[in-house]
Amino acid sequence: MEPMPTENNALVNIEMEPVEPAYLDMQTTPETQPTKRRKKKSVVWEHFTIENVGQGVRRACCKQCKQSFAYSTGSKVAGTSHLKRHIAKGSCPMVLRNQAMDSQSPFSAPSNTGNNDNDVTPVTDQPKRRYRTANAPFFGFDSDRSRLEIAQMIIMHDYPLHIVEHPGFIAFVHNLQPRFDMVNFSTVQGDCIATYLREKQAIQQLIEGMPGRICLTLDLWNSCQTTGYVFVTGQFVDSDWKIHRKLLNVVMEPYPESDSAFSHAVSSCLSDWNIEGRLFSLTINQPLTETGIDSLRSLLSEKNPNILGGQLLLRNCLARYLSNIALEALKSSQETVKKVRDCVKYVKTSESLEEKFITLKQQLQVPSTKTLALDDQTQWNTTYEMLLAASELKEVFSCLDTSDPDYSKGPSTEEWKIIEHLCTYLKPLFETANLLTASTIPTTNTFFHEAWKIQLELTRAATSEDPVISGLTKPMLENFDKYWKSSCLILAIAVVMDPRFKIKLVEFSFTKIYGDDAAGFINIVDEGIHQLFLEYVGSGSGTAKVEDSESHGGAGLSNGAGSAGLSDFDMKEMDRYRCSLRAETVEALVCAKDWLSGEISETPNVCQIECPFYLGYAMDLETLKMTGRLSQAISMWHVKSQRNVTTPPPPAPN
Structure with a gap:
C-alpha cells in the first residue's frame, strides 16, 4: 500500500539505489577499482x-x-x-x-570543515593517553639526558662553553627538539663540572684499589696571560696487572718560572688524590734549575721514604736525549744536509724531473729501493730517512747533471761520506725511538738493551782514527753519557729482574763498556737489588692491597718529556678562551676530556711468581714504562714538543 501524502509531511516516492559502504573505496583492487574514488582528507x-x-x-x-x-x-x-x-x-x-x-x-582539522566522515577533531601534541605497541618502541624525550650530552660534547670536542648561547646553535637544537629549553653559560658550566666530579669519583676508586705505587708525569703549558698550567698525569697498575694512564690534575701556577711551581703542583696532586706515600717516580718535561730540583727532592723526601737512599731522584729521559743528540748531530753538518735537501727538492718538485730521475736510476741499475721524500725539518726522523734514501741514490744524483743541464751540482764525494757517517750513527737512535713509539709498549728492561748498545757504539766511534767520525760522534757521546751514567742503575736492576738474563747480561754489557772498571759498577747493581729486596719485603709490597701508606714510598725524579694524553697541545700554550675561565673549570674540562676519551692500557706479560718483592717491584716497574707514553709516534719527533717515553732511572754513584 502506497503512503498517502499529507499537508505537513509530503513523501516523495523515489526509487532508492543501493549505496556501497565507504570502506569499500579503500580496499579496491585492479579488478574492482571504481571509476571515481573519494579523496582521503585525513x-x-x-x-x-x-x-x-x-x-x-x-x-x-x-x-x-x-x-x-x-x-x-x-x-x-x-x-x-x-x-x-x-x-x-x-x-x-x-x-x-x-x-x-x-x-x-x-x-x-581545517577551519572550514564539512560534515564528512574523514574529518578529524583537533588533537594536542601531548595526548592524554600514551599507547605502546610491540612493533613501535617508545622514544621519550629526556631533558636531563640532553643536558648531559651537551656537556659531554663540549668536553670531548673542546667547544667553548658559550656555544649554548650562540643563535645558530640554539636554532639548530630547537629545530631538532622544540621542547628542549636551551641552557645558558652558567648551567652548562655546572653540568661540565658535575661530569668531571662523577668521573673523578670512578678514578678515585680505581686508584684506591691499586696494589702498588703510582708514577707521576708533569708537563707545563703557558698561557697568554703569563700564567702556567701544570698537567699532572698518573700511571699505575691495577690488581689485574692492567696499566692505566689518567690525567689527574691541571694546576694553575701564577708564576710558572718559580722554583716552587712544580712542587706546589705535586703537593696538590698527592693531597687531592690521597696518594701520599704511594709515589714511585716523577717525570718532568721542563728544564729546571738546581734550586727547583732541590725543592722537589725536599718535598718527595718529606712525603715519601726514599728507595735506594734517594738515588731514584733523577731528571733524565731517554726520549729527550735521543732527540737532542740527533738534532745536534744534524746541526753540526747542516750545510751538507742542506745541499742534499736542495737536491731532493729539485727532483720532487716536478713530475717530469722525478720521472727523469727514475729513468736514470734504472739505466745505472742502482739497486736501492728507497723512495725520495722531502723532510719535515721539525721532525728529525724524516730528515734521517731523507738522508738515508739520498745516500743510497748518490750515484744517480752525481750523473743527473749529464741528462738535465738545469740541475746544479750536488754534494761532493767527501760530503756524501759525511752523510753516510751521519746516517750510520743516527740509525741506532732512530731504531730505539721507533721501539719506544711502537704500538706494543716496551717493558722497562728493554730500555737497557737499547741504551747500552748506543753507549757502546758511540764510545767506539769517538775513539776512531777517522777525524770525520770522531768529530761527529764525540759530542753525541758526551750528551748520551749524561743519560747513561744516571740511568744505568735502575735499567740494570730491571734486567736483573728478567729471568732470561739476570745479572749475566749486566756483567757482559758493563764489561764491554767499562772494561777493567766494570766490576765496581756491577757491585753497585748487586747491592742495589739486595737493598730493594729488603725494602720491599719489609714494606709488605706484593699482590695484597696497600693498607699502610707509610710503608710505601720512594720517588724517582726524571727530567723528560711530558704527558701522553696531551697531544692536542703540541704548541704547549693554553688557548685564549680557556685562559679566560676559572682554574677549576679548566681542570674539569681538560681532565674530563682525558677520562671520557679512553686511556692507554695494556696487560703486561709478567711471570706470576709468588714473591712479594718480585711482584711489588715488577708492578712498579711496569708503571714506569707508561710514564710519558706517547699517544702518537710523531709527537716524539717534534722539536717544539718532545715527549717522555722512558723510565726515570737513578744515577750511578761516581
Missing part, C-alpha cells in the same frame, strides 16, 4: 602511504621511519586512530619540523 595520509602486502591485505607505511601498521584486511578497515598516535609521539622528523615551523598541531 591529515595522516600526509605521513603514510598504503601498500598491498597480500590478497586483500593492505598496510599503512610511515614515510619517515618506514614502519608499517595494519590498515585493512578484506572488508575490515582498522581506521586511522593508531596512525595518528604514531605521529603524535614525535618520533618522525617530519612532524618535528612541522611543529617547529607552525605552532598548530599537524593533526588540527
